[in-house]
Each structure stands twice: as structure tokens, then as C-alpha cells.
Amino acid sequence: MLELKNINFVRNGKTILNNINLTLDLKKFYVITGPNGSGKSTLAKIIMGIEKPDSGVIIFNGENITDKTIDERAKMGIGYAFQSPALFKGITVYDLLTIASGKKINKKEACNLLSKVGLCAEEYLNREVSNSLSGGELKRIEIATVLAKSPILWLFDEPEAGIDLWSFQNLTDVFKEVSKASKGTTLVISHQERILRIADEIILMENGKIKKIGNKDEMLKSIFRGSCPKGAKVYE
Template identity: 30%
Template sequence: MLEIEHLTKRFGGNTAVNSVSTSIEKGKINAIIGPNGAGKTTFFNLISGVHKPSEGTITFEGRDITTLRTDEVARLGIARTFQATTLFDKASVLDNLIVGHRLRTRSGLIDVIFGSARLKEEERVCREKAREALDFVGLAHLENRVAGDITQEERKRVAFALALATAPKLLLLDEPAGGVNPEETLGLAELIRKMVKHDFTVCLIEHKMDMIMSLADKILVLSYGEKIAEGTPAEVRANPAVIDAYLGSDHADV
């Protein structure tokens, strides 16, 4: 689905991502791990168009997206969440999600001024898609709750729903289980599995190794911006370079 060749990003004299080549496989749970400062979030920012690469190419479903803007990347079907879940806290949960499907609408200023039929139909569809996404993540009962009043785990699910409301093919999840307890982590892992069962492809960054090792089909390991390993959880867990750079002996196969 996504092919990445020699991807590099430099910020002045600092190389955050250094000639990384990999692929994200369709219908799979792909994961990126590595120590803090390894370049994982920069890697996501390059794929989603937040940053432009210094070198290398990104190809999505056969199309070169290396230099596209974030909105262009999103319209092609790549959605992402962020480490910090930022919502419109004074708006309802449903109103937060309506924003997501606006990516697929065409109404402009003239439609707003005259209250056109197209505007009204698109508003109806946006609300419908928002409800579908909220139901998918198990929060249909919260649609009228003010976003600032929901729990951290619920905010994570709303972030998933916001990404789903954009009608994506590939979801980039940046630390989806950050800040939630072990029981909630298990629930979010099940939700990620549900996404893949419904034909979404997932790539996630996560520090919770028990979650990653039980969830991912394929893992890419970054350290100081470079790829040091790639493979199945079993292959990564047994890789001496990964054990030394990140996992430690506690996660090594014995």
C-alpha cells in the first residue's frame, strides 16, 4: 500500500530520519518502535505531508505523494492521530467528529450564504458519518457530551473516530495507548484489530511493548533516525541490535 524509499529529513545539522526504506502492507497492523528521539513521529509527519523530505520518495497505491500537502494526502486516504489528543473541548463529541468528513465536502462560501441544497445535504452526510464513526469506536452514547468532560481513554477513541470520519484507507496512529491504564490498553488494541477486520490498514507508533508484540504483524525499529531492524514480532524480539538499542534483555527470546 505504501512504499518508502531512502526517506531522509534534516533539520539544519540534525538528521531526524536517515535513508529509511520500508513498506506498509495493506490489511496488516504495521508498527514502528524505537527509543525517544528515534525519529518515529518525524517519520509520520513525512508520510502525512506535515514535513517535506530532504531526500527520498513516498508512494501510496502507486502514486508519488512525496511533495503533497497534508490535505491532499488526507483526501487520498491517509489519516492520522497525534500523541496529544487535542479536541474542541467546549463542543460536543459529535460536533468534533463532523469536522472529519468536511474533508470530503464541496460546499463553499456561496453555499453558506444562500443555505444551498448541497450544503444541507453535505451537513446531513457529515453528521451521519460522524455517528457511524462514533458507533464504531463504542462511544455512541457520548455524542452529546461536551468533549472536555470525557476521560483520557474516551478521548483516544474519539481521536480514532475523527480519523475514521475522513473515510481513510490507511490510519497512522501515534501512541494510541499513551496515558491509559492496562485494561484500557487492551480495549484499544481490540479496537485496532476491529479496524483491520473492517478493511482498514493500520500503522502505529507505540512504546507499550506487550501491546505491540501481541498486536503487530510487522515491526520497523528506528534508532537515531536509522532503520536497525524490521520483521515479525518474534524476529524483532530476538534481534541483538534491537535488544541493545531499545528492548533490553527483559524482552529478548530465551
């Protein structure tokens, strides 16, 4: 459903993405992981259309979208969460969901979206999207905004950022449920083992390249074996 062919991205003489080739299948849950600065967020931005590659081609559902804008891609079904949940003065959770969906949705539909991410809807619809919401609540609302768009491909860049461990554990369950129920493909950038464990496929990036891609079980083994000190025994 998404194909990246020979994607290169160079800035200030530095190769940030180095000949990336990647094919994502429909309905799978992918997690991209790898060291800071390896190019994960840049790759996500290139898929969304926030950045343009210097060379290479992006095919989405059989169509070349390399030159399409963010809006055009969004209309075609590529959705992503607001990177750091934006706080809007005077905007309620209901307003935000309406804006995200791009059409008029009624309160019942909005409630539905909120219950899917585990929020007691009635309580939240009229709340302002502000600091009065906890990090975990904001993340859930963020996921609900992506759900509102009902995308075919949805992207999340480090959803664990800025929330406490307890909220995060619940959030992993939300991800699992929502991705199972969605008709599309999920692509999450994360360092968290909990998120890696719910993936179908894990993509490991290093120095602007895809170092390895494979199913969760084999990838987890090699990632955690790789992090063992030299000479340590690997228990499987």
C-alpha cells in the same frame, strides 16, 4: 501501497532520518517502535506531509506524493489521529466526527462510528469534547475521527500516551477490531508490548534508521532477547 525511498531529513546539522527505505503492504498492521528520539514521529510526519524530507521520494498507491500537501494526502486516503486529542470548547462529539469526515453525516452514521470504538453512542454524541471526558474516552473518540475519514492508510503516534492501563487494555482490543474491519493499512507508533503483539510486522528504529523490520514473532523474540541482561538465559 506506501513506499518510502531514500528519505533523508536533517535539521540544525543533525541527521534525524538517515536514508529510510520502507514499503508497506495493503491491509497490514504495522507497529514502529524504538528508543525516544530515534525519528519515529518525524517519519510519521513525513508520511502525513507535516514535514518535507530533504531528499527522497514518497509513493502512495503508485503516485508520487512527495510534494503534496497534508490536505491533498488526506483526500487521497492518508488519515491520522489528532496527536493529543484536541479539546474544543462548545464542540460536541457529533460536530467533531462531522468535521473529521469532511462531509455531512447524520446522527445514525455518527452513532455507528462510536459503537465501533466501543462507546455507547447515544450518551456521547452531544457531549462537549472537553476534560469532562476521560483519557480513554478521548482516545476512542480520536480513533472514531480517523474511522470517519475511512482512510486507506491510518497513522497513530503513541496512542497509549495519557491513558491508564485499564483503558489501554480495552483500547488494544478496539485497535485489533477496527484494523481487521478496515480496508486499509494501519501504522501505529508504540512502545507497548500489547500493541506490538497485535502487529503483523514490527519496524524497529534507531538513530534515524530502520534497524530491523520483520514479522511480529521473529521481531518480538529479537527485541526481548536484546533487552535481556548479558548472560541471561532466553526462554522461548
